[in-house]
Amino acid sequence: MDAMWVYLKDKVDCRSKLSDVVYWPEKVVKDRSSALKQEDSSGEEPFQVESPVTPVHQVIFHRNYIRKRYYELSVEDSSRNVIEMIFRAAATSPSRDSRKIERILRVKHSSEILERFEKYREMIKKKAYEQHNRHPRCVVDGNELLQFYGTQMNCCSQKLNRVIELCKDFTCQVCRIIQSGFDTEYGKKYGIALSSCSTTSSGNTPAIYKGANAKRAVIVCRIIAGRVVNMVDRESEDRYDSIRVGGLYSKLEYLIVRNPSAVLPCFVIVFT
Structure with missing residues (x-):
């Protein structure tokens, strides 16, 4: 599975090199900056949507934030085949x-x-x-791992030909997560719980909204785990970056990442 993921990172735009990124068009960036300045000078505040049933709440909706954040892979796309294999193997x-x-x-x-x-x-x-090479993997790449975040998506009805934009439904956890970059009040307090298993729901999701259009979803993420410590062996916070939970008497294991900057969502898989 690791070999497939390395191949995929090199093939598509979810990778490390900034030169490989699909940048937003210059006109869009300028228009967005100009609009935000006008909004600030007018004294108007961006409206906020809060979710009473999910931990992904208190996300700010700027009127001019970029909504086109998805590119749907067709069945013929070779990248989709690789993602499917990774999803099922996990x-x-x-x-x-x-x-x-x-x-x-x-x-x-x-x-x-x-x-x-x-x-x-x-x-x-x-x-x-600086810690005298006590963490060799961290020295190489920050201890980068492939992890899954199990959640739900409400804006992917079969009636839609393609999904390309973030929706504004406060119960759609996928869109709120992508919009906020996992930077939520809940995440700051409890961390971001991810798993190496694609069949588990995230530990960050104590309540799931059962809407008519709700679909199960998994966000495939690259994470910089850094120095990992077991939950039972927790030391002072400056000596570790992520916490491993479970795995002793259960096959299920979560990795709790403390900093949202360490998580990069790459793909969203919607399934039944």
Whole structure:
């Protein structure tokens, strides 16, 4: 599975090199900056949508934020085939996986988001190097891992030919997560719980809204895990970056990442 993921990172735009990013058109960036300045000078505040049933709440909706954040992969796309294989190989029981994939969306990022991710990686590498090479993997790449975030998506009805934009439904956890970059009040307080298993719901999701259009979804993420400590062995916070939970008496294991800058959503898989 790791080999497939390395191949995929090199093939599509979810990768480390900033020169490989699909940048937003210059006109869009200028228009957005100009509009935001006008909004600030007018004294108007961006409206806020709060969710009473999900931890993904208190996300700010700027009137001019870029909504076109998805690119849907067609069935003929070779990248989609690789993602499907990764998704099924990471199931609890891969040989008995009967889930039906409805859509696979690639998440598009601005240069800002990728720069934030790479700066966090460099910070982790520097910390590891200063600790006399006690964390060799961190020195190399910040201990980058492939992880899954199980959640739901409400804006991917079968009636839609393609999904390309973030919706404004406060119960659609996928769109709120992509919009906020996992930077929510809940995440700051409890961390971001991800898993190496594609069949588990995220530990960040204590309540799921059962709407008519709600679909199960998994966000495939690149994460910079840094120095990982087991939950039972927790030390002072400056000595670790992520916490491993579970795995001793259960196959299910979560990795709780403390900093949203360490998580880069790459693909969204919608399934039944």
